[in-house]
Amino acid sequence: MLDKTRTPDxxxxxxxxxxxxxxxxxxxxxxASPAEKTAAxxxxxxxVRAARGEILAANALDLAAMQGAGQAAxxxxxxxxxxxxxxxxxxxLEDIAALPDPVGRTLAAWERPNGLKIERVATPLGVIGIIFESRPNVCADAGGLALKAGNAAILRCxxxxxxxxxxxxxxLVAGLEVAGLPAGAIQLVPTRDRAAxxxxxxxLGGNVDVIVPRGGKSLVARVQAEARVPVFAHLEGICHVYVDKAADLAMARAITLNAKLRRTGVCGSAETLLVDRAVAGSHLGPILDDxxxxxxxxxxxxxxxxxxPAALAATEDDWRTEYLDAILSVRIVDGVDAAIEHIETYGSHHTEAIVTGDAEAAERFMNGIDSAIVAWNASTQFADGGEFGMGAEIGIATGKMHARGPVGAEQLTSFKYRVIGTGQTRP
Amino acid sequence: MLDKTRTPDxxxxxxxxxxxxxxxxxxxxxxASPAEKTAAxxxxxxxVRAARGEILAANALDLAAMQGAGQAAxxxxxxxxxxxxxxxxxxxLEDIAALPDPVGRTLAAWERPNGLKIERVATPLGVIGIIFESRPNVCADAGGLALKAGNAAILRCxxxxxxxxxxxxxxLVAGLEVAGLPAGAIQLVPTRDRAAxxxxxxxLGGNVDVIVPRGGKSLVARVQAEARVPVFAHLEGICHVYVDKAADLAMARAITLNAKLRRTGVCGSAETLLVDRAVAGSHLGPILDDxxxxxxxxxxxxxxxxxxPAALAATEDDWRTEYLDAILSVRIVDGVDAAIEHIETYGSHHTEAIVTGDAEAAERFMNGIDSAIVAWNASTQFADGGEFGMGAEIGIATGKMHARGPVGAEQLTSFKYRVIGTGQTRP
Known part of the structure; x- marks a missing residue:
């Protein structure tokens, strides 16, 4: 299905x-005003609703090609x-329309002794490149969220x-035009050619400000290795649950079960359980039985x-593996410091939870772990923009620059400083 | 002065x-606690005070070598x-010690309908690489500011x-040791070898989170081109002053003179003056005479x-040139929109000022310009962390990711989400 009519040039x-x-x-x-973006x-x-027949017909072509290529069900x-x-x-798209506009928010404001007023206000990032794999809904979700934050989007499906x-x-373009916004605000790369x-x-010569990959590990790894612009992404979610000696057993059972099995294919699912040696005798069995x-x-x-004894033997590789499946690696550790050490050694800085009734142990864990999300007495599966109340997310980032954790409309903004004077010059 | 005893390996x-x-x-x-960092x-x-003699003796060696190499005065x-x-x-260093600690600040906090408390709290970025040129004080300034924000620093002088x-x-290491912090918190690359x-x-295999270059354009350009990690920097400051038709002449004269000539070698100095055609007859002459x-x-x-008529002829190149000298390029434009167009075409997204009594024109300018700092009725030379009240800065960034404008201790932090529950699992 490569387009053979185009040359790399x-x-x-x-x-x-x-x-x-x-x-x-x-x-x-x-x-653009908030009203213009909402209208679009x-x-x-x-x-999208009006084009339902057209979209289904187009999808039938894709499905036929996938079936012809013998893709998995x-x-x-x-x-x-x-x-x-x-x-x-x-x-x-309507939910994104209803979100508060993230552009123009005053993030900070203060006045200097010389009377200068300084404000830090949210601005769009600029141009966002989004590279995604099979789900066609990402096209509308990502394009819409980028627009909400005042950004142009280049979509590569x-x-x-x-x-x-x-x-x-x-x-999407029809919607932009109704609102009087440029059609170029959301572009889809019009070729399957991989050179794109x-x-x-x-x-693109300084015309892309950030790239967001949405797909499997090989896509994200390629983007992280090759991109010459910043990337908002997580390579993998090797998430941990640590059951502390002060954990309530019923809570530890419920959280571990949910963190591992609610959905096994999402990035916030737990891959490793760490159990404090002090309660291994009482807590480990019931949790693993569940x-x-x-x-x-x-x-x-x-x-x-x-x-x-029913457990299989874990190897060193298991501690570094994101199963995305109904498999859990389990280790006994000596308290919260050993749990932190394990997570910092093997984790992917995504989401980790501690189950404990001890506030001091929880603080130690949440401060000592360098992950985007640290949870105390809550499931790792809450790692999601919707669950955070952000309304929509374009993905979850594990980098430490700019956006970390769920990337919603607010995280797709930058800021500028406004300096307002009455003629001040600098001595 | 290359160290010939080391191989690239x-x-x-x-x-x-x-x-x-x-x-x-x-x-x-x-x-580390705020008190530990302050103590360090x-x-x-x-x-530093105790080592004054030693530092002066070391400096004498550097100066002798510079003189021997025929460096400029x-x-x-x-x-x-x-x-x-x-x-x-x-x-x-004492001033940095006295700044508020930027780590651990609660940046946002909210509660979800399911009772989960979510907090976004400031964390250190991690490891900061700082590459700087001649001024030895940067060693202490940059190392100290990185430490304040809980970051390790790798200094390359x-x-x-x-x-x-x-x-x-x-x-610096002696100070770290007094406070019981690791000597490795501030390291100086112990070789002149350029391979470093x-x-x-x-x-360094994922062990550097951000690089800050401090030096001339060629250093910054090399860092921006080659770095495989994020960079906080500005390549150049092609800053503009736009004198609008509603500008008070006395204010326009004072601001332009200050913006250009207070210091010509700093990044916030103005390089181009744009004057609204509507007041060119009245305003241009007095400003240029000054x-x-x-x-x-x-x-x-x-x-x-x-x-x-005393003006020399500006070429297209002049609009793109950061003189860092007592030279100003000047252009007549048709109002605020033409000023925005010129700045977005030729500027470097650093700092731009409008002089006007018209609030609507000022809003239009400040919203339409995509620069780190936009000023209304104030000199561009206020582009400085100290003038912003940040206490100290490691530089000024013109990128749109993470840090933009003056980069102080707050800008050297990242954040994490803390999710605090009472046993919640996700439905």
Whole structure:
């Protein structure tokens, strides 16, 4: 399905033009009013609903190609659109429309002794490149969230959803036009050629400010390795639950079960359980029994296997593995400091939880762990923009620059300083 | 003065070890109390004072080498330490000690309907690499500011100040040790070998979180081009003053004169003056007369030269040039929108000022300009962390990620989310 009619030079030229168009659109969006952006998002939702037949027809082409290529059923399911899924795309756009506008917020304000008023106000970031894999709804979600924060978006979809995304994108552009905003505010890379990804990662001559990859580990790893601009992403979520000696057993059971098994394929699912040696005798068995009863495979260290013999043997690799499956590695540790040491050695700085009734141990854990999210007596599966009350997220970031944790509309903004004087000059 | 005794492999190994040491120190600093950091900074100041003789002796070696190499007098002056300059280094450390601690601040806090409390709290960034040129005081300023924000610092000084920085660094380490903090919290790269810079820019295997270059345009350009980690910097400050039709003439004269000539070598000095055509007849002459009387060279477009014939002819290159000298390019524009267009086309997103009595024009300018700092009726030379009330700055950034404008202790922090529950699991 590669487009053989374009040469690499054509793709470079095409992408350079997309970058310039995006930058020009971003300048217009930077001064767009909240009402204009809301109107565009509401009009996009209406246009998506109106284009339902067209989108389903486009999706049928994608599905036929996926079936022809022998893709797995789960993969094809992720790429499948139904009337209900198309309605969900429209509702998501309306939800974004209803969020508070993150641009123009006064983040800080103070006055200097010389009378200068200084304000730090939120501004758009500029141009956001979004590279995503099979789910076509990301096209609308990411484009809409970028717009809400006053940013232009360059969307690069997976080849398998190219026709579906092209149809959805047409509806997004229709919504922009209804609101009088530039069509270039949300562009979809109009070719399946893989050279376009490399071009986007290069930053298109300064016309891309940040890249957000949405997909599997190999996509994120490539983007992190090759991008010449900042990236908001997490490579993996090796999340931990630590059951402290002061943990309530019932709470530890409920949280561990939820953290591991509520959904195993999400980045906030727990991959490793650490249990304080002081309560291993009383707590380990019931927790692992719960998990095993729900079909979870347990891989433990020697001490775990001595206490709970059904466990398989964990290897060093297990501590570094994001299973994204019903498998849990389990280790006995000597208290909160050893738990911190394990997590800082093997973790991925995503989300970690401590279960304890001891406030001092909880503080020590939450301060000592260098992760985007640290939870006390709550499941790691709350690692989600919606659960945080952000309304929508474009992903979760584990880097320490700018955006960390769930990346919602606020996190897609930058800021500037406004200095307001009455003629002051600097001595 | 290259150290010929080391092979490139030795330098790679040396730098890798420095990275690991810094990461280990950063973990300790992340949980250091405000009192520990304050004690270290105060002890550093005392150690700098106590080492005055040693530092002056080391500086004498650097100065001799600079003279031997035929360096310019201004360059040698920047590298010269005196008892007064050493005292200033100590006072600067005490000033940093007295700043509020930026770590642990609650940046936001809210509660979810399910009872989860969510807090966003400031954390250290981690490890900061600082690459600087001749002034040895940067060694103490940058190391001290990084420490204040709980970060480990890896300092790479210019070859010309290597002996001076080594002596200052010894005093910083003495201060750390007095406070019981790890000596590895502030490391100075102990070789002049240039391969060390490349290693630092590579990020030392994930052990450097951000790089701050302090020096001339060629250093910053190299760092921006080669760094594989985020960079806080500005390449240049092509700052503008726009005199609007509603500008008070006396204010426009005072602000333009200050913005251009208070100091010509700082990044916040104005390089281009834009004058609204509507007041060119009345305002241009007096403003340019002031500047010319102070020895400033004027380079104008054809309209400027028609009104003020002593101006030299500006070329297209002039609009893109940071003179860092007593030279100003001047252009007549059609109102605020044309001023915005010029600045967005030729500027460097650093600092721009509008002089006007018209609040609507000022809003339009401040919203339409995508620069780190936008000023209304104030000189561009206020672009400075001290003038902003931040107490100290490590530099000024023009990127849009994380830190923008003056980079003080607060800007050297990241954040994490703390989720505090009572046993919540996600439905």
């Amino acid at each position: 054509d793709v470079a030229g095409l992408m350079a033009g997309i970058g310039r168009t995006a930058r020009a659109a971003a300048r217009r969006l930077a001064v 998002l509401v009009a996009m939702a209406a246009a 789960s993969f094809i399911d992720r790429g499948t659109l139904t009337p209900a899924r198309i309605e969900a795309i429209a509702v998501a 997976g080849s398998d959803s190219f026709e579906s995304c092209t149809a959805i994108h047409r509806a 990804v490399g071009a986007l990662l290069s930053g 998990l095993a009863a729900m079909g979870c495979e347990i891989r433990g260290d020697a001490e775990v296997r001595a206490l709970w | 030795d330098v790679a190994g040396l730098m890798a070890g420095i990275g690991r040491t810094a990461r280990a120190a950063a973990r300790r600093l992340a949980v 900074l105060v002890a550093m100041a005392a150690a 201004s360059f040698i002056d920047r590298g010269t330490l005196t008892p007064a300059r050493i005292e200033a280094i100590a006072v600067a 210019g070859s010309d100040s290597f002996e001076s920085c080594t002596a200052i660094h010894r005093a 810079v490349g290693a630092l820019l590579s990020g 500047l010319a009387a102070m020895g400033c060279e004027i380079r104008g477009d054809a309209e400027v030269r028609a009104l003020w």
